[in-house]
Amino acid sequence: MDQVNYPIVIIVVIAVIILLVWIIRRNRKDEKQLEKDIIQSELKPGEKKDDKEIKP
Helix, strand or coil: CCCCCHHHHHHHHHHHHHHHHHHHHHHHHHHHHHHHHHHHHHCCCCCCHHHCCCCC
């Protein structure tokens, strides 16, 4: 317990940081896809987001 193996600790810390960055990026990508899917599910069949017009 007197000695700390610093190279192993550094490798583990870097691996954890890389894992967190990957999870955060994946979550943002999935969130954007979910929003897109929700918007598409709210539209009527055959209707596109850009085709919506405000009817008087």
